[in-house]
Amino acid sequence: GAGVSQSPSNKVTEKGKDVELRCDPISGHTALYWYRQSLGQGLEFLIYFQGNSAPDKSGLPSDRFSAERTGGSVSTLTIQRTQQEDSAVYLCASSLVSGEGNTIYFGEGSWLTVV
Amino acid sequence: KQEVTQIPAALSVPEGENLVLNCSFTDSAIYNLQWFRQDPGKGLTSLLLIQSSQREQTSGRLNASLDKSSGRSTLYIAASQPGDSATYLCAVPSQGGSEKLVFGKGTKLTVNP
Numbered sequence: 671g672a673g674v675s676q677s678p679s680n681k682v683t684e685k686g687k688d689v690e691l692r693c694d695p696i697s698g699h700t701a702l703y704w705y706r707q708s709l710g711q712g713l714e715f716l717i718y719f720q721g722n723s724a725p726d727k728s729g730l731p732s733d734r735f736s737a738e739r740t741g742g743s744v745s746t747l748t749i750q751r752t753q754q755e756d757s758a759v760y761l762c763a764s765s766l767v768s769g770e771g772n773t774i775y776f777g778e779g780s781w782l783t784v785v
Numbered sequence: 786k787q788e789v790t791q792i793p794a795a796l797s798v799p800e801g802e803n804l805v806l807n808c809s810f811t812d813s814a815i816y817n818l819q820w821f822r823q824d825p826g827k828g829l830t831s832l833l834l835i836q837s838s839q840r841e842q843t844s845g846r847l848n849a850s851l852d853k854s855s856g857r858s859t860l861y862i863a864a865s866q867p868g869d870s871a872t873y874l875c876a877v878p879s880q881g882g883s884e885k886l887v888f889g890k891g892t893k894l895t896v897n898p
Contacts, residue, residue: 713886763828775831776828
């Protein structure tokens, strides 16, 4: 497709279950980002992938969170043993990388509710 | 640590009015600043990207300025329309040209017909 695609768009899960969120970036974009947006809060950086470089995982809030990017394209964000505080919108974005900043394109998000 | 503040948190104006949204950031050693729009229940749409070497960028009725030395940016919207109603967010790199962006909490704009 033309834009960043995320699935599922909505997910309700029971506390303690694992969830996987998928992101399909724009074709040809080498950079991929995951952000989290909680109700009433700003966007919180989670993780950044760039080409074959080691990802910047500095924003992951705990070891229950992990992400991978296969073949330099699709990415999966996994949350293990979900907690209620994990409820948020998880936004994926992609961009081309240049020397001085890039326009970033966001998907519409995966809305996660942990009950 | 980079922090971004947006004022006001919410703004309601009548259609046709010109308006200014403000963004301030604590670490001025940035390479760029971006303004985004977010509609309810949707992702973010990039509006304008200002490089550190630029002072402003324009797109249609939108004009964004950047004053690095004072740590401020403004987004000017001319002749506002009801379709402009959304939350507007600014974002800067956490440091320098980092790809990790720090976002403000946004300004929720309502343009009344």
